[in-house]
Amino acid sequence: MMQPSSTTEPTFNPEQSEFDKIREEIDQFGEAKQGFVTDEGKAGWAFREMAKIARENQKTRDQAEMAIKQIEDWRDAKVGKNDSFYSYLEHELLAYSENQRQKDPKYRLDTPFGKVTIRTTKTPKAKITDATQVLNFVKANWNPHVQDEVIKRTEKVGITDLKPFINIAKGKVFDEDGEMIPGVEVVPAGVESSTVKPTPITEVL
Numbered sequence: 001m002m003q004p005s006s007t008t009e010p011t012f013n014p015e016q017s018e019f020d021k022i023r024e025e026i027d028q029f030g031e032a033k034q035g036f037v038t039d040e041g042k043a044g045w046a047f048r049e050m051a052k053i054a055r056e057n058q059k060t061r062d063q064a065e066m067a068i069k070q071i072e073d074w075r076d077a078k079v080g081k082n083d084s085f086y087s088y089l090e091h092e093l094l095a096y097s098e099n100q101r102q103k104d105p106k107y108r109l110d111t112p113f114g115k116v117t118i119r120t121t122k123t124p125k126a127k128i129t130d131a132t133q134v135l136n137f138v139k140a141n142w143n144p145h146v147q148d149e150v151i152k153r154t155e156k157v158g159i160t161d162l163k164p165f166i167n168i169a170k171g172k173v174f175d176e177d178g179e180m181i182p183g184v185e186v187v188p189a190g191v192e193s194s195t196v197k198p199t200p201i202t203e204v205l
Helices: 016-029 040-103 131-141 144-150 159-165
Strands: 166-169 172-175
Touching: 131 144, 159 166
Parallel strands: none
Antiparallel strands: 166 172
16 A cells, blocks of 8 residues: 655755855845745745744844843932932922021022022913823823824834825825925835745744
């Protein structure tokens, strides 16, 4: 009785010198001089290498985040202690100034090293005393549109945000005033887009 034949995916093990040459070219010029994936064996190898790179990059990010957290914890602890003492001194100066003004309404604390200024507001106005509490309240209670208006974020323009304010004509992108927007290109209709998705690996191959 004949055993059912099994097909195995072709494998490819590039010579180390070839691999090193490709990496060197990409590191130096941003691209390799010649194509590499010419059959399914090389394609499989490329996917495996991409998975390794993705895992290595994630490990690097994790290490960086850990180091950043340690630095931030050290910063917060040191700054927190200083802020506490700063607040104490500020309170003492304000209390002293107010106490002196109770005795003499015209008194103003003014020294070569600093002074307490006194201003009288003409109309009521808000002042943030705890930014974290305000931020949490806004996130929990206000709609996203208003949140975007009041919460400060890293400056970045996304194409999704641009869409309502742009027009495409003659292969160019213009704003509502007819000004061409630099740094934006037009992808013609009908162009296919492929995404490479290597399967994650959990152990060294």
